[in-house]
Amino acid sequence: MFKKLGVLLIIGLLVLVACGEEDQEPIESEEAASEETEQEEIGDHLLSEIQEAGEITVATSGTLIAASFYDDDDELTGYDVEVMKEIGERLGLDVQFEVMGIDSMLPAINSGRVDVAINDIEATDSRREQFNFSEPYKYSYSTMVVRESDYSGIHSLEDLEGKRAGGGATTIYSQIAEHFGAEVVTYGNASNEAYLSDVSNEQTDVVVNDYYLSTFGVAAFPDFDIMIHPDLKFHPTEQAIAMPEGEDELTEAINETLDEMREDGTLSELAINFYEEDASTEPEGEIEEIEGLDL
Incomplete structure (x- = not known):
């Protein structure tokens, strides 16, 4: 009799444990969903802020001949600069450039000092883990x-x-x-x-x-x-515009604009103007891949 009672108690405990695990699953699922929603709300608002302000702040160096430099009239220009100006115009935004060293650009995005960065920046796998990147505008x-x-x-x-x-x-x-x-x-x-x-x-x-x-x-x-x-x-390499991680609406808006510029020939025209070659398309010929390079 005591043995039967012990077996029944053990079975009862197992049933309670099983029920407890089943009851907890919906709660955990709801919490995870809530956290995901909060992260989306926190991490995808920059485009609306930019549109409300009517301008986008862009980090670039001003020292990179053909990409970002000052011409004889002391005007900031270059392939990257003119690509960004064209994106801004098509999105109805004023483009405000912040000139800084390349080593400061990605930290400036994280700190909120600038909205995006364009300066022949390569979109590597490790960088993609920390930032959003546009489609390539240069190869x-x-x-x-x-x-x-x-x-x-x-x-x-x-x-x-x-x-x-x-x-x-x-x-x-x-x-x-x-x-x-x-x-x-x-x-x-x-x-x-x-x-x-x-x-x-x-x-x-x-x-x-x-x-x-x-x-x-x-x-x-x-x-x-x-x-x-x-x-x-x-x-x-593929060069792209760097943006804060999670800003998918801004990324989509810039990508759609780059697609338009590629289709109507603007990207090719700008590239040939500054590089005398169409850097907006992938180069021909054999290019050596470097093995064991963790980028």
């Missing part, structure tokens, strides 16, 4: 600026080991240089001339950077002992 790949007289002793990516590479502290290009053993020398928001003159006078050995930007940088200083490395094409 390119990486190359090196080296001394014309001696190639800076670099004939392969592996030859970067032990070299001094000029670059921004947080750029993908500096990560590539470090990946192959180079020492990165940082400059802040310096002009192209500072980076390239240091390669020429052997203060540094190399600048790893975007193909289009490097080509125009070298052409701007014909008296320097520098050139684009003729044999090295690596790390294909």
